[in-house]
Amino acid sequence: MNNFNGLILQNCRFKDALIKTSYEAVSLVADRPFTTISIQDCEFINIISINLINCASALSIFAVYKLRLEIKGNNFTSCGSDVTEIGALSVIDYLDELEEENEFTIVNNRFAFNKGKFAGAFQLISHNPLSSYYISNNKFLSNRNDDSSGFGQDIYLNFTSAPEDWTRDNLIDKIKSIINESTSDAVLDSVSVYAMINYSYCSRNVSISVQPPPLPIQPLPIQPFPPVGKQGLSGLIIAGIVAGAVIIVIVVVVIIIGIIVHRKVLLCIY
Numbered sequence: 001m002n003n004f005n006g007l008i009l010q011n012c013r014f015k016d017a018l019i020k021t022s023y024e025a026v027s028l029v030a031d032r033p034f035t036t037i038s039i040q041d042c043e044f045i046n047i048i049s050i051n052l053i054n055c056a057s058a059l060s061i062f063a064v065y066k067l068r069l070e071i072k073g074n075n076f077t078s079c080g081s082d083v084t085e086i087g088a089l090s091v092i093d094y095l096d097e098l099e100e101e102n103e104f105t106i107v108n109n110r111f112a113f114n115k116g117k118f119a120g121a122f123q124l125i126s127h128n129p130l131s132s133y134y135i136s137n138n139k140f141l142s143n144r145n146d147d148s149s150g151f152g153q154d155i156y157l158n159f160t161s162a163p164e165d166w167t168r169d170n171l172i173d174k175i176k177s178i179i180n181e182s183t184s185d186a187v188l189d190s191v192s193v194y195a196m197i198n199y200s201y202c203s204r205n206v207s208i209s210v211q212p213p214p215l216p217i218q219p220l221p222i223q224p225f226p227p228v229g230k231q232g233l234s235g236l237i238i239a240g241i242v243a244g245a246v247i248i249v250i251v252v253v254v255i256i257i258g259i260i261v262h263r264k265v266l267l268c269i270y
Contacts, residue, residue, distance in 0.1 A: 002029035005036070012042040014058065019049035024060040024090075030067040033100075037061065038070045044088065047079045056084040057116070057123065061091045063131075066100040074109045080116040082146060086123040086156065087114030095128040095161070102131040111154065112141040119156035119192065120144050129163045133178050140184035140208060151205045152192030154184050159195040168202050171195055175206050184208040 001007070007028065019025050025047045028037055039059070049056040058079040061069060071089070080087020088111050093102055104124075111121035120143025124133070140154040147153075157175065159166075166174055175193050184190050189205035196202075 001027065002031050005032055005034070007035075007037045009039045009042055011040075013045070014047060015043065015045045017047045019047065019051055019056065022051055024051075024056055024058070025049065026059045027062070028060070029062040029064060030069075031062075031064040033065045033096075034068075035065065036068045039072070039074060040070070041073045043075045043077075044079055045075070045077045048081050049084045050081060051084065056080075057086040057088055057090040058114075059089050061089075063091070063093045063102045063104075063128075065096050066102060068103045070105045071109060072105070072107050076109065076111045076114055076121065078113045080114050080120060082115065082117070084116050085118050087116040087120045087143065088122060090123045091125070093124070093126040093128045093131050095130070099130060102128060104131065104133045104135075106133075106135045107137050109138045110141070111138065111143055114143045115145065117146050119152055119154055121154045123156045123158075125158045125160070127160050129159075129161045135179045136181045138179075138182040140182065140186065140190065142185060143190075147192075150186075150188045152190060153186050153188075154190035154208060155179070155192070157191065157193045157195075159193075162195040162197050166195060166197055168197055171197070171202055171204055172206055175204070179206070179208055182208045 014026060017025055026044070030037065044058040047058040049058075058076060059071075061067075061071075063069070069091070076088035089106075091104060091106075093104070106122070114120040116123075121140055122135075124135075126133075135155075144153050145156075162171075163174075171193065175191065179191065184207075186208070189207045191206040191208060193204045193206055194201055195204075
């Protein structure tokens with residue numbers, strides 16, 4: 001579908017389709033300036049493609065001119081095949097002659113049991129270094145690709161012209177800021193990244209679910225003795241005097257009792 005200024009898909013269901021043609025199941029082309037597309041709370045379930053020509057994912061978005069895209073709260077399940085590039089979702093971001101920024105928001109979606117050659121769930125190919133991407137709070141479950149190493153099962157990202165502030169050293173941090181707060185059950189890094197930086201490609205693998213390192217066990221704090229001031233010192237002295245006086249009284253009483261008992265014993269003898 002193309003030649004539109006705005007499109008809203010909400011609570012739609014696309015299910016149980018076998019695609020043999022050179023077209024994707026749902027293909028949206030933003031070929032007019034200032035196009036808006038909103039896809040919310042839809043289902044893409046069991047869409048199988050045996051197409052070897054195009055991306056052939058269940059949903060494909062092509063940003064030819066300035067586009068504002070929102071894909072939110074959708075369910076992508078069991079889409080794709082072993083011969084398609086991507087199973088569930090493909091986004092192709094072009095740089096038009098006006099060099100305008102596109103905006104892509106892909107949040108709160110569920111990608112489960114999708115498969116493709118590059119990645120099972122999602123593909124982004126960006127030719128526009130000015131665009132903004134927010135791919136957060138998505139859930140990835142049991143997606144797979146044909147990479148025998150086990151990397152990149154969920155997402156494939158390819159930036160043919162990376163933003164100016166991207167470097168080889170900060171590439172992973174830049175990608176993590178884009179895909180933040182998402183979760184995946186993949187054991188290995190499930191995001192494959194390729195970026196053209198300083199006229200050469202740089203590739204990285206990134207984990208979606210970044211767990212913070214465990215905090216070191218802190219030793220129990222040693223409580224210092226409270227400082228003894230003048231009042232505390234006087235109290236100790238008074239307590240010592242009282243205790244000493246009590247002991248002296250007890251000793252005197254014991255001596256007196258002993259003397260009395262001794263005298264009584266002597267009187268009895270005589």
